[in-house]
Every structure is written in structure tokens, then in C-alpha cells.
Amino acid sequence: MKRVRVLAVALTLGLVALGAAPAAAHPAHRYVGTEYHQGGAVTPVDGPLPRVDATADQITRSTDAVAREVAAHRAQLAYGDITPPRQHPALWTYPAPAGTKASDQYRVSVTQPPGQSRSSFVYQAQARKTDTNQEADTSWTSFSFTGPILVAVTALHPIEATGCLVRPASAHVRARLVGRTCVFGLTSAANLSVEFTPQAGAYVTHPMLVFANPPEVDTPPATGDEDVRYFGPGFHHLGSGVELHDNETIYLAGGAYVEAAFIAHGPVHNVTIKGRGILDGGFLDTGSQDSNKGQPGMINIADQSSTNLLIEGITLVNGPRFNIRALAQYTTIHNVKVMSWWYSTDGMVGGHKSVLEDNFVKVDDDSIKLFWGDTIARHNTVWQLENGAPFMISWNIEQDGSDFHVYDDDVIHAEHNRIQKSGIFRALHAGAATMSRYLFENIRVEDAHYRLFDLTIENNKWYDPTLGYGQIRDLIFRHVSADGPFRIPSQVHGIDPDHTVADVTFQDVTIGGAPVRSAADADLVVDQTNSDAIRFVTTEGGRYR
Secondary structure, three states, rough: OOOOOOHHHHHHHOOOOOOOOOOOOOOOOOOEEEOOOOOOOEEEEEEEOHHHHHHHHHHHHHHHHHHHHHHHHHHHOOOOOOOOOOOEEEEOOOOOOOOOOOOOOEEEEOOOOOOOEEEEEEEEEEEOOOOOOOOOOEEEEEEEEEEOOEEEEEEEEOOOOEEEEEHHHHOOOOEEOOOOOOEEEEEEEEEEEEEEEEEOOOOOOOOOOEEEOOOOOOOOOOOOOEEEEEEEEEEEEEEEEEEEEEHHHHHHHOOOOEEEEEEEOOOOEEEEEEEEEEEOOHHHOOOOOOOOOOOOEEEOOOOOEEEEEEEEOEEEEEOOOOOOEEEEEEEEEEEEEOOOOOOOOEEEEEEOOOOEEEEEEOOOOOOOOOOOOEEEEOOEEEEEEEOOEEEEEEEOOOOOOOOOOEEEEEEEEEOOOOOOOOOOEEEEOOOOOOEEEEEEEEEEEEEEEOOEEEEEOHHHHHHHHOOOOOOOEEEEEEEEEOOOOOOOOEEOOOOOOOOOOEEEEOOOOOOOOOOOEEEHHEEEEOOOOOOEEEEEEEEEEOOOO
16 A cells, blocks of 8 residues: 655755755945956956845855755655764665676675674676777765765775875765775765876876665555555666656665666656665667667656655666656655766756755766756766766757756866866757746866856757747856866857857856956956846955855
8 A cells, every 4th residue: 555644744844954054144244356248348347246135145045045945845755764874883785686687896895893804896888889988887876874984995906006086076085096996984874986197198098986775764565555666676677768667666666777778658647766776778879879769768758747756766777868867856866976978968958846855876977957947956966978068058949947056066176178068057048938046156176178168149050040049147156166277268148249159257256266357357258249137246354154
């Protein structure tokens, strides 16, 4: 029988969401920098920016309310809890299906004092678009824990490393090299890249990822609930076109390896996909970029009248097309790991009123799409391959979208190297929509050297210009730090004087530690014919809070 959860929704709506957004702006702050106007004027900024501060505050309040709404809907799911209770230290490792080949590059052990060391199986996925992929393969391991642990990652081949590091740097994980083993401690869940230094070449040839998950919570039973599809440890081949149904929970246990592609034919409601298992789309791969464009996505919920979706904890690998298209209202995508190799393998997109949080995305097209409004994307880690963007603001969108809050995210690598339209923050907008009110803050960009910002409205082969053009406006990039340097100048431009990119504020942005107070500081080209009110400012008298 389906379990029904009774909740005080009003109480849930009144709670402060976990991972609360940064504090609102202080109206007394003084900003110093430069503003570029349509028509060619350039004026200094020295004083408050009340409209910018008000816009940031409004976006924060609006999206905080959305996060509470999403949590209230999620709480109505039969197995929708994602917050583990406090508990004693514990460690869970997961067996690989019989016959699964382990990584030939690394092995991993995990120790929880004072217990014995445990092996954590290391999977490996081979690069698939070998004409452009910069890596040979990717290895990863996944376990769950609470309390302190010690992780040891050992290279299986001789290395010339003199040290090792763990990304993202914001995790503040201290690592040390002992022989060929990188050793580090953890006390909380994190999705990490372990790298031996110095790095040989411009790219990491054999990435090693550690998915250190929080304990599972609210897991469904293996039997006894007709609305649960339970996949235990072992190999399961379901094929493509696996239909999703209302009020359904799909559970992939740790150690489950499932070959499947899930789809909703029309609207669905109250669907949960969760666990610590693996969803593999390699069986769909044709080996051809063009042919793969006809393949299905891994999780495809395209009807925007769908409601209340949770995707939590699972790992998606080797999808030949997009990974997660979850256009339901009130969508949560939480602690999901995604790795794929081909162009057109977008990472994830949620529908109107969505929360995308604590995910790891390593794909060869857009990692996180920000299209449908009232969306929060927080605490995510992105490793961008050679195509696509970590944060995609528009791809020819035709429906207006507004109120996006993207914060406390890390880009740990971007392998852009030859595709001209690449960038960390990108809009390729030729659609009729007005895309507005984006607040990016506390975004950290490591090891990216091609282009930082590419914010444009322009014709492209994927859009019919007879449909008309829209606008991009009210974007705030606050506390964005990038290592740099970047080889290709950033750019901001509209398509004509009536369809502009306007009211864009770069606030307390740093590149290589240097503050950005002008377009020249950012190495950014502003088209002052088709753009307006493009500002570069720093907060004087102390860091903005």
C-alpha cells in the first residue's frame, strides 16, 4: 500500500530553508567603478546603487519563498525526506555488481576511527567523444557516512607527483601525499575531485572523483509498497522508454547498476527517483555525435504541467543525450552526480519553481540550465568539458523567465579550448522571451582559462528569426572569483537597439585576485549600440554582505 505522509504544510512554509541565501544588501554601501550606456557614454560610479540592491533583495526574498514552497511539496511525497537526522558515526560502502571491471587507475579505502579500513569500489567510464574529449577516462567512488573519516586514494601506476589536492578549494580539504596515495579527512558530505600535482599537461587526463554522500534517509522498502520500484544491488537492464507514473518511487540502492532511460508521457505528479545506485545510458550510445541526437534523455519529464518531483542521490553516467530534463513545477534535484561525454549531453534543468542543490555535474554541454524562472541553484560543483557552459542563461527561449538565484557554486575545471561561443556564464539568446532578474553570487571558478562571460542576443542556426527577439536584463554577478587568466575576451551585446542586454551589474568580481571596476579590468567587450547600463563596481569600505 502507498504510504501517505500527513504534514503541516503551513508550518513547513514558515521554516527557513536549509542552505539559506546570503544576507540582503545594506543600503548604505558605496560602490566605485564604471557604467557603460547605450549610445556610447561612459560614466563613473561612486555612491550607492539602490536599484541594484533592491533587485538583489527582491530576487533573494522571492526565491527563498520558492525554496520553502518546494520543500513543502517535497514533504508530501511518500519518501521525500532528504535531511538525515543527527546520528552516531557510521560508514556505508557499496558492492559493485559481479563482473564489473574496477578502475585501472585508482583504488580507494575509507577508514572511520577506530575501525578497520574498508575498500570503496572505484568505477571507471571511458571517454566516448574521443575526437574532442581532453580526458582518457573518469574514475569515481561513492559511499555514505556520518562522523569523521579518513579517505585514501592510491594511484595504481607510477606517478611523478610531489603532492595532491582536493577540489573544490572552498571545501577546505587538506590533503597529503604518502608515496602514491593521497590521504585526507572529511567530517561532512562532499563531492570532490582528487588530483595529483603537479598536473601533467593542461588537462587532467585521468580524473578521480570521490562522492562522499550523507546518510540515506526515508528509503522505501524492497517489498510491500505497490508504488515502489526497488532495484537492489546488482545489474538491471530495463532499456529505454521506461514510463514514469503518478505517485511512484523509483529506488536505486547502493550497488545497483541500472541501464535505463525514464520518460513521462504527458504530465506526472508526485514522483521520486532516489538512492545511491548508478543509472547508465551507455547502451543507447550509437558512437556518433549526429546519431546520438536522436536518442532519448536519461530522465525526461517534459510536460510543464507536471508537479512535485524529487531526484536525489543517484549517479548518472554515459548518457548520449541530455541527462535530466525535469520540467515539473516544484522540482528538487539534490546530491545527484552526472558524467557524460558527447555534445548535447546537458546536465540538468528544472521547471518553474525548482531547487537544484548539492549536485556534481561533469558533462559536454550545458551543466545547469537556468530557463524557467523561480529557480534556485546552490552548492553545486561543475567540471565543464570542452563544450557548453556551467551556467546557461538562455538558449533561444521563447517564454519569459525571471527570478533565478544561483549561489555558493564551484566550477573546478573548464576544458573549453576551441568552440568560440564557450563561456562560464553564457546566454545564446535569439528567442522572443525576456529573461530577467538573475542573481549570481559567491561563485568560485578554478582552472578555467578560455572565456568568463558570454552574454549575447544573436541569430544562430537553431532559431527562426521571424519569431522575433526578446531581451536579457537585470543580471547581477556578485562575488564571482575566477583564477584566470582568460584567453578570449568576454562580451555583452544585444542584437539591435530595441532588443538589448541591459542592466547588468558586475559587483565585487575578481579575476586572478584583481578587482574588476571597468570593462578593461574584466577584458570584456561591451557593445554600446545594443547594450545599456553595464556596470563594473566594487564595494568600498569592506566586503559586501
